[in-house]
Amino acid sequence: MRRHRQFLTAMAAMVLSLTACSLVGGPPASIGNSPAADGAAPDGPATGGASATPGAAASVTADPALRDRLPERIRSAGVIRVASNIPYPPWEMYTEVGGEQPTGIDYDLSQALAAKLGVRATFDQTPFDAMIPALLADKADIVMAGLFDTPKRRQSLDFVDYAQDGYSLLVAKGNPEGLKDVTDLSGKTVAVQSSTSEEPAINKLSERLKAAGKPGVTVVRFPGDSEAFLAIRSGKAVARVQATSAAAYAAKTFDNGNAFELVQAPSITKEFGGGMEGIGVPKSDPELLKAIQMALQALMDDGTYQKILAKYGVESIALTKAEINKGTVL
Structure with missing residues (x-):
């Protein structure tokens, strides 16, 4: 999110009066230059540092066949770069005010998807209006930010739909x-x-x-x-x-x-509008799109996906099938 530094300090202090802080599960991520943010998970005791307790990804078994479906550049690097926009609770937030350890639906799911694909995922703070340009400029591989799958966005991205919301x-x-x-x-x-x-x-x-x-x-x-x-x-x-x-x-x-x-x-x-929220993938990357779709379906089938949504109390937005570009207006 775009913020002015002088405004951020005052904002963080004000938000402390609105929220409590908590640690919600998820393995460590590479945050890059993520700034301290004022959105935190407001449902438990606070903790510090960049590490977190094991989340859903800890119980995910890598599938070599799915890893083989990844583009060669990602297999070689062993990393999927995820652009996201923090904070947007419960989709993405920090475990504590002023911290750098992300949590939320998208963070947990990105780590589980990467684990299923036999790689790891970075989760990088990106201004909302810069996320799609970042993908198109090869500064990220996918975007996960509770983003609605819309016809306009499908002009430049394909989506693996993973939730339905109003x-x-x-x-x-x-x-x-x-x-x-x-x-x-x-x-x-x-x-x-x-x-x-x-x-x-x-x-x-x-x-x-x-x-x-x-x-x-x-x-x-x-x-x-x-x-x-x-x-x-x-x-x-x-x-x-x-x-x-x-x-x-x-x-x-x-x-x-x-x-x-x-x-x-x-x-x-x-x-x-409402409709489908999706994981955005550049149209130029059909291999990655298919790999993400298959990995998400595997997480749906083994219950990992449902556990992540239940952790944040949003089971009602769950889908049963990981489909591509099915975003429709409710």
Whole structure:
């Protein structure tokens, strides 16, 4: 996530009042130049350092036949480079505020996929709007960031779909504005993360509301989710439009469940899309795409995938088949 250094110090201190820190399983990763971030796993005791307790990958057995399907460059290097954008709980976050050890659905799953393929995975912090360019510039091999598989993104990437999610509104505890569906956003200020699909969707909703003679929606943009959360806490925004999995996790964990609550309605998912989240692979790399698909299916079949989702309380987004480019709007 893009951050200004002078802002980061103040932000980290503020987020400490919102979250507790925890250690959630996952083997060590190569983090590269990942900056300290203010998103941490908020559900247990804190720990320090770059190592973590063994996660799902520890029980995964490598499959030599799947390793043989990897492109030669990855077999030779023994590494899959994963671009991700931290923090975006529960998909990716750090085990403690100011730390460098990642955790989350995507981190755990990336390590398990690499273990199944007989290699290891680095998990590198990348600004959200730089993840796809990083892949296309060969600075990463895949992207795992709770990224929706959309027709626009499929112009440059292929996706191995690994979850199905909808959209909700994250609001302050008690829902002081009484929001029930998307029409209640008329005349309100909504926080979004820059360069996400939510921003143009809210702008489209705003134009439709104004065409109907109603006040539009004011959008405030932030480089990361943590800043958007703070905007709600401080009253600068009334809601954050977010994938239900991430919004539900925030509502459950921030300030021991006392900071936020979820507003769910069919109109919200219909308005903002939802659909399949996928592992992004450059279209120029069909060998890697197929290897990732087969490794993911193996993890689905042996229960590792389900255990990872259950660890973060998001079993409802699970799929049973690892398919390619099946992203559809809900």
